[in-house]
Amino acid sequence: MATKPPAGDPVQDAPRVAAPQHAAAGLPAIAHTLKIAQEQMGVMRTARTLLKVNQKNGFDCPGCAWPEGDHRHTAEFCENGAKAVAEEATLRRVTPEFFAAHPVSDLATRSGYWLGQQGRITEPMLLERDAEGGAADHYTPVSWERAFAIIAEELTALASPDEALFYTSGRTSNEAAFLLQLFAREYGTNNLPDCSNMCHESSGSALSETIGIGKGSVSLEDLHQADLIIVAGQNPGTNHPRMLSALEKAKAAGAKIISVNPLPEAGLERFKNPQTPQGMIRGAALTDLFLQIRIGGDQALFRLLNKLILETPGAVDDAFVREHTHGYDEFTTAAKDADWDETLAATGLDRGHIEQALALVLASERTIVCWAMGLTQHKHSVPTIREVVNFLLLRGNIGRPGAGVCPVRGHSNVQGDRTMGIFERPAPAFLDALDKEFGITSPRHHGYDVVRSIEALRDGKAKVFFAMGGNFVAATPDTTVTEAAMRRARLTVHVSTKLNRSHAVTGARALILPTLGRTDKDVQAGGRQVVTVEDSMGMVHASRGNLPPASPRLLSEPAIVARLARATLGPASRTPWEEFEKDYARIRDRIARVIPGFEDFNARVARPGGFALPHAPRDERRFPTATGKANFTAAPVEFPALPEGRLLLQTLRSHDQYNTTIYGLDDRYRGIKDGRRVVLVNARDAAELDLADGSYTDLVSEWKDGVERRAPGFRVVHYPTARGCAAAYYPETNVLVPLGATADTSNTPASKSVVVRFEPGRRVTEDSRNNGHSGHSGNSTHTTTSSEPGHG
Numbered sequence: 001m002a003t004k005p006p007a008g009d010p011v012q013d014a015p016r017v018a019a020p021q022h023a024a025a026g027l028p029a030i031a032h033t034l035k036i037a038q039e040q041m042g043v044m045r046t047a048r049t050l051l052k053v054n055q056k057n058g059f060d061c062p063g064c065a066w067p068e069g070d071h072r073h074t075a076e077f078c079e080n081g082a083k084a085v086a087e088e089a090t091l092r093r094v095t096p097e098f099f100a101a102h103p104v105s106d107l108a109t110r111s112g113y114w115l116g117q118q119g120r121i122t123e124p125m126l127l128e129r130d131a132e133g134g135a136a137d138h139y140t141p142v143s144w145e146r147a148f149a150i151i152a153e154e155l156t157a158l159a160s161p162d163e164a165l166f167y168t169s170g171r172t173s174n175e176a177a178f179l180l181q182l183f184a185r186e187y188g189t190n191n192l193p194d195c196s197n198m199c200h201e202s203s204g205s206a207l208s209e210t211i212g213i214g215k216g217s218v219s220l221e222d223l224h225q226a227d228l229i230i231v232a233g234q235n236p237g238t239n240h241p242r243m244l245s246a247l248e249k250a251k252a253a254g255a256k257i258i259s260v261n262p263l264p265e266a267g268l269e270r271f272k273n274p275q276t277p278q279g280m281i282r283g284a285a286l287t288d289l290f291l292q293i294r295i296g297g298d299q300a301l302f303r304l305l306n307k308l309i310l311e312t313p314g315a316v317d318d319a320f321v322r323e324h325t326h327g328y329d330e331f332t333t334a335a336k337d338a339d340w341d342e343t344l345a346a347t348g349l350d351r352g353h354i355e356q357a358l359a360l361v362l363a364s365e366r367t368i369v370c371w372a373m374g375l376t377q378h379k380h381s382v383p384t385i386r387e388v389v390n391f392l393l394l395r396g397n398i399g400r401p402g403a404g405v406c407p408v409r410g411h412s413n414v415q416g417d418r419t420m421g422i423f424e425r426p427a428p429a430f431l432d433a434l435d436k437e438f439g440i441t442s443p444r445h446h447g448y449d450v451v452r453s454i455e456a457l458r459d460g461k462a463k464v465f466f467a468m469g470g471n472f473v474a475a476t477p478d479t480t481v482t483e484a485a486m487r488r489a490r491l492t493v494h495v496s497t498k499l500n501r502s503h504a505v506t507g508a509r510a511l512i513l514p515t516l517g518r519t520d521k522d523v524q525a526g527g528r529q530v531v532t533v534e535d536s537m538g539m540v541h542a543s544r545g546n547l548p549p550a551s552p553r554l555l556s557e558p559a560i561v562a563r564l565a566r567a568t569l570g571p572a573s574r575t576p577w578e579e580f581e582k583d584y585a586r587i588r589d590r591i592a593r594v595i596p597g598f599e600d601f602n603a604r605v606a607r608p609g610g611f612a613l614p615h616a617p618r619d620e621r622r623f624p625t626a627t628g629k630a631n632f633t634a635a636p637v638e639f640p641a642l643p644e645g646r647l648l649l650q651t652l653r654s655h656d657q658y659n660t661t662i663y664g665l666d667d668r669y670r671g672i673k674d675g676r677r678v679v680l681v682n683a684r685d686a687a688e689l690d691l692a693d694g695s696y697t698d699l700v701s702e703w704k705d706g707v708e709r710r711a712p713g714f715r716v717v718h719y720p721t722a723r724g725c726a727a728a729y730y731p732e733t734n735v736l737v738p739l740g741a742t743a744d745t746s747n748t749p750a751s752k753s754v755v756v757r758f759e760p761g762r763r764v765t766e767d768s769r770n771n772g773h774s775g776h777s778g779n780s781t782h783t784t785t786s787s788e789p790g791h792g
């Protein structure tokens with residue numbers, strides 16, 4: 001049975017490159033899925049597990065947050081969902097013997113791919129400074145009791161609760177998330193940074209201000225009914241594959257699709273639906289109009305479209321504007337200034353394309369705009385998304401069937417975690433309800449988000465770091481700075497399923513707390529448990545794992561928080577933590593009493609398919625903003641400036657990764673095989689910059705702080721990206737993203753628009769990776785990529 005991890009740690013910068021593909025899914029997707037799944041799980045478990053994904057009595061796919069819909073196929077096929085499941089349900093194990101054989105100094109030289117391939121963690125592990133105060137080099141097994149005692153000891157020793165940080169990655173269930181934020185607040189801090197800070201925070205910021213709720217306003221049914229769907233800054237073929245079925249269905253009903261992207265993404269070009277015979281062979285063309293935009297040009301594009309709509313007689317929905325909106329005059333004044341030349345420069349598009357887009361927009365009665373990281377991770381992301389809202393408001397495209405805003409979320413429960421109160425800037429009304437229910441006094445001052453957490457660690461203001469999932473040091477920007485900051489902590493704790501880079505970059509003491517994943521059966525004193533999640537469209541439903549847990553020594557996430565709370569808060573806490581651990585229905589009872597929309601939670605989530613959370617703009621065209629109306633906004637148009645000889649680098653996902661989890665070394669749709677250290681550059685830019693295809697280059701980022709950040713040894717690939725733009729995979733390129741380069745208002749790292757220059761480089765070989773690595777120089781010249789040590 002092929003469940004052994006690969007022996008070596010392959011060098012990742014010598015890929016084979018072929019032409020990019022023009023269609024997604026189809027037979028190769030099935031073949032590739034079965035290969036990866038069987039390597040990890042064997043044949044039987046593959047069949048048993050994959051049949052349960054997203055079924056009404058099964059578990060919620062840990063892949064993405066795309067909704068399931070009512071008519072689920074048996075095994076709605078999704079290649080990358082299957083890979084996410086295989087990664088978790090693997091039969092490989094990381095045992096105490098593994099840690100005895102691999103000191104932390106060894107783990108620190110390994111790639112993220114190698115670490116993840118080792119399997120599920122089976123026991124709580126502790127790394128502790130030795131008697132002389134030096135750092136120990138091995139994790140050793142520790143009892144759960146001792147682990148909680150250590151965390152409690154460190155937390156109670158802090159001068160202030162605000163010296164502790166509680167990070168959440170978006171796979172955490174509603175129940176665990178609710179307990180974690182309750183514990184943090186009862187303990188005394190709002191320091192609840194989460195992956196959302198790096199992800200859709202810009203969407204949340206822009207939407208709450210303009211429509212009054214930071215979530216999307218469409219259902220799956222709306223997508224099926226739309227006349228026009230604009231997909232901007234998103235690669236669904238890889239990151240939300242089930243969305244392609246929805247787009248296919250919309251097309252079949254007559255919808256048009258515009259895709260706005262610097263890259264021609266295969267999934268948006270053509271979808272070969274493996275569910276239907278004709279889909280497998282021919283597939284459906286999806287995109288009607290491809291706007292190959294320059295990175296960061298979207299605000300300018302939407303602003304000009306808005307001006308053109310305003311100039312078209314009868315194009316504005318006057319009644320909607322009058323009745324439901326605020327700020328129209330100021331907005332129209334700003335929009336009138338939109339300028340063709342400036343827009344063409346900002347977007348790199350030609351006039352004809354924009355006119356075609358306008359024609360499709362004017363012909364549509366029901367328009368939806370979908371977006372993801374291509375819009376959220378720029379300095380001007382919040383005004384960009386506000387401009388998208390202006391665009392939809394103009395023609396009344398919010399709060400009626402087939403129309404609306406559709407930020408497509410990433411992690412499977414990232415939206416639910418926020419609903420549960422994982423937020424460093426909670427609303428006072430939320431805290432009031434929490435305090436009333438539990439008889440506690442939550443702190444009212446804001447906590448740290450992700451970037452501010454790193455700064456606090458760096459500056460010695462935060463000393464204990466606790467992560468509910470995720471891979472903090474690899475996912476965050478400015479790797480060299482971040483890793484040095486993390487090493488200053490007194491204690492770092494990771495609740496994890498799999499090994500990752502963050503376990504090798506630790507504070508003075510470090511704990512790994514192994515936990516159940518979505519696929520694992522969860523049995524507590526009160527019987528078999530289910531958890532709940534919220535998808536990208538505000539549907540809440542149950543998730544029930546069915547596999548025997550990876551080890552008998554795992555605790556569930558709710559159990560970990562409950563025990564941590566008891567150890568830390570002691571008998572003074574009146575919260576019934578023990579009851580919560582025994583029976584998650586008791587947690588849901590409390591959620592029902594604290595969070596609006598969850599009334600009668602247990603009964604409603606027991607229904608197949610769950611229930612929809614209320615959404616005032618969608619349901620009743622009511623906009624709970626400061627003005628009581630939907631707000632037009634009028635920000636100045638911005639776009640990134642590009643100095644001579646530089647390109648704008650976006651850091652994105654390959655087809656074989658889930659964020660920092662690397663499933664494999666291929667990016668099939670983009671024609672890349674066996675390697676990740678590649679940089680995609682337009683052939684004409686490459687000619688000007690003297691970057692031959694197949695040559696090796698160092699990427700050097702330029703930022704106003706004057707610090708030089710370098711990621712060495714990338715293979716140049718000539719690729720049909722927009723002019724002036726380049727693309728390379730994250731997390732290897734996070735070393736290039738300055739900590740201070742964030743979006744205005746949302747503070748999201750601007751990881752999609754990094755100004756880089758190119759210097760001749762060399763392939764990183766097996767030897768150079770094991771010698772040349774200095775993990776945390778922290779001084780003015782950063783010359784290593786410490787997130788993928790050795791590959792840099």
Ligand SMILES: Nc1nc2c(c(=O)[nH]1)N[C@H]1C(S)=C(S)[C@@H](COP(=O)(O)OP(=O)(O)OC[C@H]3O[C@@H](n4cnc5c(=O)[nH]c(N)nc54)[C@H](O)[C@@H]3O)O[C@H]1N2
Binds near residue numbers: 063234372
């Ligand atoms: N298999 C798989 N699924 C995933 C994930 C994964 O890693 N693997 N990650 C999950 C998570 S947490 C998230 S947030 C989502 C991420 O989903 P995506 O946002 O689709 O992920 P990225 O790979 O970052 O792709 C960004 C897209 O935006 C485009 N883009 C970049 N800059 C611009 C720009 O300035 N303007 C426009 N219009 N387009 C631009 C890029 O070319 C690319 O197509 O996926 C989720 N699902």
Ligand SMILES: Nc1nc2c(c(=O)[nH]1)N[C@H]1C(S)=C(S)[C@@H](COP(=O)(O)OP(=O)(O)OC[C@H]3O[C@@H](n4cnc5c(=O)[nH]c(N)nc54)[C@H](O)[C@@H]3O)O[C@H]1N2
Binds near residue numbers: 169172196557737
């Ligand atoms: N340069 C650049 N940086 C980025 C991005 C980018 O596009 N470019 N994207 C950003 C985005 S959108 C996001 S969301 C973040 C992602 O940031 P994170 O969410 O922190 O990172 P992941 O790689 O998703 O976390 C993977 C780890 O989660 C753990 N895990 C998996 N399942 C479970 C579970 O069920 N329970 C627990 N407790 N742990 C589990 C495993 O140990 C695994 O190693 O990265 C951000 N960083």
Ligand SMILES: [Mo]
Binds near residue numbers: 198410
């Ligand atoms: Mo994300």
